Amino acid sequence: MAIVSNTINYLDGDVLLEGFFAFDDSIQGQRPAVLIHHAWAGRDEFVAEKAKKIAELGYVAFAVDLYGKGVLGTSKAENAQLMQPFMENRQLISQRTKAALNTLKLMPWVDDKQIAALGFCFGGLCALDLARTGVDLKGVISFHGLLSAPQPIIDYVIKAKVLALHGHDDPMVPTEQVLAFQTEMTQAGADWQFHTFGHTMHAFTNPVANDPDFGTVYQVNADQRSWRLLVDFLTEIFS
Numbered sequence: 001m002a003i004v005s006n007t008i009n010y011l012d013g014d015v016l017l018e019g020f021f022a023f024d025d026s027i028q029g030q031r032p033a034v035l036i037h038h039a040w041a042g043r044d045e046f047v048a049e050k051a052k053k054i055a056e057l058g059y060v061a062f063a064v065d066l067y068g069k070g071v072l073g074t075s076k077a078e079n080a081q082l083m084q085p086f087m088e089n090r091q092l093i094s095q096r097t098k099a100a101l102n103t104l105k106l107m108p109w110v111d112d113k114q115i116a117a118l119g120f121c122f123g124g125l126c127a128l129d130l131a132r133t134g135v136d137l138k139g140v141i142s143f144h145g146l147l148s149a150p151q152p153i154i155d156y157v158i159k160a161k162v163l164a165l166h167g168h169d170d171p172m173v174p175t176e177q178v179l180a181f182q183t184e185m186t187q188a189g190a191d192w193q194f195h196t197f198g199h200t201m202h203a204f205t206n207p208v209a210n211d212p213d214f215g216t217v218y219q220v221n222a223d224q225r226s227w228r229l230l231v232d233f234l235t236e237i238f239s
Contacts, residue, residue, distance in 0.1 A: 002026050003055050003182035009069065012099035018069040019064045019100060020048045022055035023109050028106070028111055030111040032138070032238040033181075037119030037126040039095065039203070042072040042081040047120070057231065059238075060110050061089045063099040066093075066126065076214070083122050090129060090150035097130040114138060114238055116160070118230070119145060121203060124164075131160040139163065139237040141230055144202050147173055147181035158190035164225040167200030171215035195229060197222035215231060 004023035019210015020043065023031075038047045041155040042203050043065045051061035065071075065087065072077035086093050097117070105112040119127035130218040131140040132150065137160035144167055162185055167172060178194070203209035203216035207221045210216075 001056065003052055003067055005052060008103070010099065010103040012096050016069045017065040017096075017099065019065050019103065021053040021060065021104075021107065022048075023060045024055055024164070025056060027058060031059060032107055032114035032116070032234075033062060033107070033110040033112075033131075034060060034234070035097070035100055035104060035115065035117040035127070036063045037064065037117065037123030038066065039119075039121035039123055039206075040073065040083040042067045042082065044072060047123075050120075057234065058222075059234065060104070060106075060107060060116070061106045062100065064097065064123075066096050066123075086122075088125075092156070093123055093126050093129045094133050097126055098133070098135070101130065101135065104147065116140065116234060116237060118143065120205060121145060128162070128164075130157050131190075132156060134159060139233060140239075141233060143205050143226060144170060144173075145175050147185050149180070153184065156188055158185065158188040161191070161233075161237055162190045162192040163229065164192070164194045165222075165229060166194065166196050167202060167204050167219070167222060168196050168198050168217075169200055170202045172202050193233075195226070197225065 004025045036047050047063040049065045054061035073082050117127040118141035120143045126141030127140045139161040141163045150224040200219045200222045201217040204219040209218045
């Protein structure tokens with residue numbers, strides 16, 4: 001196994017973005033690929049490491065840049081400021097994620113008919129919003145993602161299989177949002193799964209999350225269990 005990784009510049013309109021990709025150079029030919037959407041701070045080392053782990057599974061991994069080359073938040077206030085325009089204009093999420101998807105499809109190692117998207121926190125919402133556009137994805141995976149649908153809700157069909165991984169004690173995703181999401185997925189005709197981890201808050205996959213007052217706490221069991229669910233899900237959708 002020889003994991004190759006690097007950054008790549010790409011554009012959404014006139015916005016310069018910098019993605020991070022990884023793949024196993026010992027595998028010959030094209031293979032399935034996975035888009036990875038970052039949390040509210042920006043494309044950081046966390047998603048780069050996830051990209052490498054996904055590359056070790058035999059896929060091409062592409063960590064998306066939603067904010068712009070070199071743009072990273074360094075505090076909760078900065079992170080919220082970076083995320084806010086996207087939450088206020090969900091069309092911007094769809095546009096930005098499609099730019100990444102189009103870039104991924106052009107990579108020579110990628111089977112462009114075999115693509116999934118995942119994300120963490122805000123990135124989970126971005127992966128779901130990409131599926132909500134009706135693009136041909138094999139699947140989407142949300143790790144402790146925000147689940148609210150764009151407003152107003154319109155009739156659409158979700159072609160991707162959906163896996164949502166959620167902490168029961170996540171203060172950012174109340175029960176009513178969970179129920180609304182499940183109803184939305186059903187009405188959109190999605191093949192969906194929803195897994196809830198008990199005694200688990202937001203950001204449960206992030207080892208540095210340790211702010212119970214804010215609601216972000218790493219939970220090792222949920223982290224490990226959710227990753228196993230991801231591996232099985234990718235095996236299923238790419239079979």
